[in-house]
Amino acid sequence: MVNRKRVTIEDVAKQAGVGIATVSRALNNSGGISAKTKARVLQVVAEMGFVPNTSAQSLKIRQTRQIALAVPDIRNAIIPDIAWAVEQAAKQHDYRVVQINTLGNARLELETLREIKKLHVDGLVIMPLAYPKTLENMINHAGIPVSVINYGKTLSRDLKADIVGLARQEGKLVMEHLLQIGRTRIAYAGAPKDKIEERYRAYEQSLRQVDPSLVYFGEDFSFETGRQAANYFYSLKNMPDAIYAVNDMVAIGIVNRFKELGVRVPEDVAVCGIDNNLWTTVTSPQISSVSIMGAEVGRLAAELLLKRIQSPEPLEYERVEFEPRLIVRESSVKPYSRSDS
Amino acid sequence: MVNRKRVTIEDVAKQAGVGIATVSRALNNSGGISAKTKARVLQVVAEMGFVPNTSAQSLKIRQTRQIALAVPDIRNAIIPDIAWAVEQAAKQHDYRVVQINTLGNARLELETLREIKKLHVDGLVIMPLAYPKTLENMINHAGIPVSVINYGKTLSRDLKADIVGLARQEGKLVMEHLLQIGRTRIAYAGAPKDKIEERYRAYEQSLRQVDPSLVYFGEDFSFETGRQAANYFYSLKNMPDAIYAVNDMVAIGIVNRFKELGVRVPEDVAVCGIDNNLWTTVTSPQISSVSIMGAEVGRLAAELLLKRIQSPEPLEYERVEFEPRLIVRESSVKPYSRSDS
DNA sequence: TTCGATTTCGGAAACGTTTCCCGTCATAAT
DNA sequence: ATTATGACGGGAAACGTTTCCGAAATCGAA
Numbered sequence: 001m002v003n004r005k006r007v008t009i010e011d012v013a014k015q016a017g018v019g020i021a022t023v024s025r026a027l028n029n030s031g032g033i034s035a036k037t038k039a040r041v042l043q044v045v046a047e048m049g050f051v052p053n054t055s056a057q058s059l060k061i062r063q064t065r066q067i068a069l070a071v072p073d074i075r076n077a078i079i080p081d082i083a084w085a086v087e088q089a090a091k092q093h094d095y096r097v098v099q100i101n102t103l104g105n106a107r108l109e110l111e112t113l114r115e116i117k118k119l120h121v122d123g124l125v126i127m128p129l130a131y132p133k134t135l136e137n138m139i140n141h142a143g144i145p146v147s148v149i150n151y152g153k154t155l156s157r158d159l160k161a162d163i164v165g166l167a168r169q170e171g172k173l174v175m176e177h178l179l180q181i182g183r184t185r186i187a188y189a190g191a192p193k194d195k196i197e198e199r200y201r202a203y204e205q206s207l208r209q210v211d212p213s214l215v216y217f218g219e220d221f222s223f224e225t226g227r228q229a230a231n232y233f234y235s236l237k238n239m240p241d242a243i244y245a246v247n248d249m250v251a252i253g254i255v256n257r258f259k260e261l262g263v264r265v266p267e268d269v270a271v272c273g274i275d276n277n278l279w280t281t282v283t284s285p286q287i288s289s290v291s292i293m294g295a296e297v298g299r300l301a302a303e304l305l306l307k308r309i310q311s312p313e314p315l316e317y318e319r320v321e322f323e324p325r326l327i328v329r330e331s332s333v334k335p336y337s338r339s340d341s
Numbered sequence: 342m343v344n345r346k347r348v349t350i351e352d353v354a355k356q357a358g359v360g361i362a363t364v365s366r367a368l369n370n371s372g373g374i375s376a377k378t379k380a381r382v383l384q385v386v387a388e389m390g391f392v393p394n395t396s397a398q399s400l401k402i403r404q405t406r407q408i409a410l411a412v413p414d415i416r417n418a419i420i421p422d423i424a425w426a427v428e429q430a431a432k433q434h435d436y437r438v439v440q441i442n443t444l445g446n447a448r449l450e451l452e453t454l455r456e457i458k459k460l461h462v463d464g465l466v467i468m469p470l471a472y473p474k475t476l477e478n479m480i481n482h483a484g485i486p487v488s489v490i491n492y493g494k495t496l497s498r499d500l501k502a503d504i505v506g507l508a509r510q511e512g513k514l515v516m517e518h519l520l521q522i523g524r525t526r527i528a529y530a531g532a533p534k535d536k537i538e539e540r541y542r543a544y545e546q547s548l549r550q551v552d553p554s555l556v557y558f559g560e561d562f563s564f565e566t567g568r569q570a571a572n573y574f575y576s577l578k579n580m581p582d583a584i585y586a587v588n589d590m591v592a593i594g595i596v597n598r599f600k601e602l603g604v605r606v607p608e609d610v611a612v613c614g615i616d617n618n619l620w621t622t623v624t625s626p627q628i629s630s631v632s633i634m635g636a637e638v639g640r641l642a643a644e645l646l647l648k649r650i651q652s653p654e655p656l657e658y659e660r661v662e663f664e665p666r667l668i669v670r671e672s673s674v675k676p677y678s679r680s681d682s
Numbered sequence: 683t684t685c686g687a688t689t690t691c692g693g694a695a696a697c698g699t700t701t702c703c704c705g706t707c708a709t710a711a712t
Numbered sequence: 713a714t715t716a717t718g719a720c721g722g723g724a725a726a727c728g729t730t731t732c733c734g735a736a737a738t739c740g741a742a
Contacts, residue, residue, distance in 0.1 A: 008698055019722040024700060034720060054461045055405065056698035058396035059727050066439070073425070080421050084414070087440055096460065098407070098439045099428055119437065120395045223623055252623050259625060279620055282564050282593050284600060349728055360692040365730060375690060397728035400697050 007050050016044040027052065063122050067305060070100040070112050070126040077248070077277045078294045079127075082149065085298030086125055093306045095122070102129070113138040123305045125298075128153065147305035149297055152198030160317060162304040164297050167321035170290045171202025174244045174272045177288070177326055179206065181334040183242035183270055187214040189229035189254060190246025191221050199246050199274070214240050221246060226253015233269075234261050241269055242332070248273040248280050251287050255331060270332040276325075285330030293322040348391050357385040368393065404463050408646060411441040411453050411467040418589070418618050419635045420468075423490065426639030427466055434647045436463070443470070454479040464646045466639075469494065488646035490638055493539030501658060503645040505638050508662035511631045512543025515585045515613045518629070518667055520547065522675040524583035524611055528555040530570035530595060531587025532562050540587050540615070555581050562587060567594015574610075575602050582610055583673070589614040589621050592628050596672060611673040617666075626671030634663040 013020040018041060025033040026041035044050075058064045069086050071079050083099070090097045098119065102112050113135070116124055124142065127149035128135060139146050140160045148155070150165035178186050188203040190196065204210055216232050218225030226249060233239055234257075245251035251273030255265055265271055265285055273280060276291035300320055308315050350368075354361040359382060366374040367382035385391075399405045410427050412420050424440070431438045439460065443453050454476070457465055465483065468490035469476060480487050481501045489496070491506035519527050529544040531537065545551055557573050559566030567590060574580055575598075586592035592614030596606050606612055606626055614621060617632035641661055649656050 006698095009700095010698080013722095020699080021701075021723075022721055025721085028700080030701085032720065037721080051458050051461075053400070053698050054459065055396045055399035056727090057700080059394070059400050059697090059729085060699045060701085062727075064396065083440070084442065087442055096439045098437045099424070101425065101428055117392050118395065120392075223619070256623055256625060278564070279623065282590075282597060282620065283623065284597060347728095351728080354692095361729085362692060362694095362731075363690085366691085369730085371731085373690065378690080394728050397697090398730080400699085400727090401729045401731085403697075 006053070007048050009050070009052065012041070012044055012048055012050050015048060016041050058120075063309075064120050065094065066096045066098055066119070066121045067123040067125060067302070067309075068100055068116055068119055068121040069097050070102050070116075070124065072102055072127065072129045077279075078275055078292065081294035082127065082298035085295040086302040089299050089302035089306065093310070095306060113142060116142065116144070123147070123309045125149065125301050125305055127151075145305055145308040147301040147308075149301050151292060152196070154198075162301070162308065162318045162320075164301045164304065164318075164320045164322070166292060166297075166324045168324055169198060169202045170274050170292055170324045171199040171244070172206060173290050173324055173326050174274060175202060175206035177328070177332065178242040178244060178270060178272060181242075181270065181332060185211070185214065185238070185240045186242045186244060187216065187233055187240035188244050188246075189216045189226065189233075189250055190218065191225070191250075192217050192219070195221075196246060203244055218250070221249055223249050223253040223256070226250035226255075227257040228253075230254045230257035230261065230263075234258075234263060239263075239269065243269060243271045245271060245273040248275040248277050248287065248289055251289070251331075252279055252283055255283055255285065255287060265331050266333055272332045276327055280329065288329045288332040289327055291325045291327060293324060296322055347394070348389050350391070350393065353382070353385055353389055353391050356389060357382050399461075405461050406435065407437045407439055407460070407462045408464040408466060408643070408650075409441055409457055409460055409462040410438050411443050411457075411465065413443055413468065413470045419616055419633065422635035423468065423639035426636040427643040430640050430643035430647065434651070436647060454483060457483065457485070464488070464650045466490065466642050466646055468492075486646055486649040488642040488649075490642050492633060493537070495539075503642070503649065503659045503661075505642045505645065505659075505661045505663070507633060507638075507665045509665055510539065510543045511615050511633055511665045512540040512585070513547060514631045514665055514667050515615060516543060516547035518669070518673065519583040519585060519611060519613060522583075522611065522673060526552070526555065526579070526581045527583045527585060528557065528574055528581035529585050529587075530557045530567065530574075530591055531559065532566070533558050533560070536562075537587060544585055559591070562590055564590050564594040564597070567591035567596075568598040569594075571595045571598035571602065571604075575599075575604060580604075580610065584610060584612050586612060586614040589616040589618050589628065589630050592630070592672075593620055593624055596624055596626065596628055606672050607674055613673045617668055621670065629670045629673040630668055632666045632668060634665060637663055 009020050009023050013023045016023065018037065022033060022037060023041050026038045067090055069083060071082065073079065087097050098121065100112055100115065121144065123145040125147045136156055136159055146161040148161050148163045150163050152169060155163060175186065188200060190199060193200050213236060216229045218229055226245065229250065230253065233243065243254055245254060251271050254271055258265055258269065263269055272288040274290050274292065276289040280287040280289045304318055350361050350364050354364045357364065359378065363374060363378060364382050367379045408431055410424060412423065414420065428438050439462065441453055441456065462485065464486040466488045477497055477500055487502040489502050489504050491504050493510065496504060516527065527548070529541060531540060534541050554577060557570045559570060567586065570591065571594065574584065584595055586595060592612050596612055599606055599610065604610055613629040615631050615633065617630040621628040621630045645659055
């Protein structure tokens with residue numbers, strides 16, 4: 001590769017027969033420059049293919065025009081939508097985004113915050129999975145604006161960050177739906193309670209009383225866990241007539257296994273998941289789910305962050321909540337049965 | 342937020358009673374420093390929570406320790422795996438990755454390359470969708486090491502970049518499989534020919550003769566396209582006995598619609614897709630597919646790039662090819678029928 | 683002790699910008 | 713013509729590092 005020396009602002013200045021200050025002015029149209037000098041300089045800039053050195057700029061203006069995006073795992077179903085949205089928003093403001101996967105590991109989330117400092121990024125969008133007090137602390141002392149994408153975590157009132165999440169517990173929505181279509185023996189299928197605690201809490205709170213035999217805690221959020229849940233419920237003498245699955249993968253697993261077992265969905269058992277990913281539309285029956293608005297949440301989190309970064313004076317911290325949307329599909333359609341017509 | 346002034350290397354030096362050069366030496370263990378001064382300095386560094394300013398470093402050493410990853414669309418099925426792999430590799434070498442979505446738009450891919458220059462990134466991993474000559478040109482003149490993730494594009498022999506892709510046309514693999522299980526009337530279902538040309542070429546080349554009625558070009562790569570393809574094939578007086586789908590989504594759509602139509606898979610028609618994404622395992626029947634090794638390809642592309650970046654002397658450009666793997670599932674299992682036992 | 687060799691360390695230049703401050707020049711008002 | 717008033721442009725400092733180079737300190741040997 002040709003070791004072509006980078007052209008600097010000084011080269012441009014020399015070539016255009018002006019001072020470097022003038023070139024800078026032309027580039028940033030900061031005024032104090034006549035139209036024709038500016039035109040000439042810009043002309044030379046184009047000819048020489050000059051591109052200002054970001055490091056030098058950053059060093060001088062003390063901003064990197066970069067924000068970090070810390071998510072549990074980009075491979076996870078909902079995350080790409082979020083990442084996409086954040087990048088789009090950043091791009092519009094001429095910011096770059098640098099990715100950090102925290103692996104959904106609490107310790108790594110902390111480490112991440114430390115990493116952030118090294119990055120000298122102007123702001124951070126973080127989607128926490130775990131949420132120990134220490135993390136809150138580090139956010140408060142991050143020294144840069146932080147925007148939190150929050151799904152169901154309970155956040156301390158004085159977290160120094162914008163927070164965007166959902167207006168209503170997505171789990172609640174599922175439960176209400178299931179109850180509303182007349183199901184009475186509703187089961188819960190999900191990951192261990194301590195993983196996404198809130199979603200299980202929504203289950204408990206929506207019921208007068210929880211029948212422990214209708215609760216299945218699997219190992220993770222996978223398809224296989226869903227199948228195991230199905231097996232478990234099938235083994236019951238008294239099967240549930242509806243299942244609230246912690247996420248779509250689990251819901252899909254359940255439906256999949258039920259079909260093998262000859263359990264009819266939704267006639268015998270209704271199923272509803274969370275995430276509203278595409279997969280729910282490719283199964284048969286298609287599976288009801290609630291959209292957690294990943295793209296919208298991601299976009300807004302980024303917007304808020306950028307606004308804060310660019311604002312001269314301190315802003316109030318915002319908490320914005322989107323309305324989760326329930327999408328009813330075949331798996332939880334109300335059976336035609338009785339008193340309906 | 343406390344406008345705590347950033348602590349600089351000079352503060353540390355003063356505090357430790359040494360020169361800034363010494364602090365720098367302690368930090369980068371570049372030698373020329375006694376063990377005990379080093380210890381003392383490091384001690385002070387820790388106490389003051391000093392973090393070197395990346396911009397200043399970059400400016401001085403003329404490297405940003407950042408690489409860019411340009412992909413068509415992070416939301417696309419296979420991309421997250423790639424992005425993940427690239428980030429992991431980068432992290433191990435203490436590099437950051439900044440994301441750029443090109444939208445799979447040819448014009449944007451070019452624009453991206455221009456964007457790269459502004460970024461002052463040390464290298465680029467790019468996965469092109471379109472591949473006009475101009476892109477090759479820009480890669481050759483990017484001025485930084487480039488690593489391309491290539492799926493089936495025909496690349497000019499003297500592209501100045503490392504290239505990692507697949508050893509065998511993934512489409513060929515599908516066709517061979519379908520032929521090998523004894524299917525004779527094999528159909529192709531996919532996106533318009535000009536979109537992923539190579540995959541269609543594999544179809545043509547594997548057949549003595551193409552029956553045009555067995556080729557269905559849809560609009561895109563979606564589930565819906567798959568369903569439409571299924572409708573089309575069903576309408577034929579003489580149905581195919583196997584279908585090669587351009588990707589898994591299409592394959593899933595086909596299987597989905599066939600089930601509604603009462604066409605049995607694989608008994609009546611075998612189906613095989615490409616990508617090997619999880620979705621193929623949640624349908625019933627589960628769908629055969631060929632893995633295009635996203636994670637491995639991504640990781641290696643990154644490794645090669647980083648090696649090149651860090652190498653003092655110029656390296657030969659490498660072309661590495663992974664072996665795509667065919668995963669046979671229910672949708673293309675050989676029917677039990679005749680001469681088999 | 684003295685001297686040369688070898689460590690160890692500090693000063694200062696350089697990286698490429700932005701921006702402050704000041705001089706110059708044109709314009710208009712007197 | 714003279715001068716006040718801006719507009720315009722240039723020089724130079726500053727941002728926070730790394731690293732070259734030379735000075736000081738230490739050490740071993742004579």
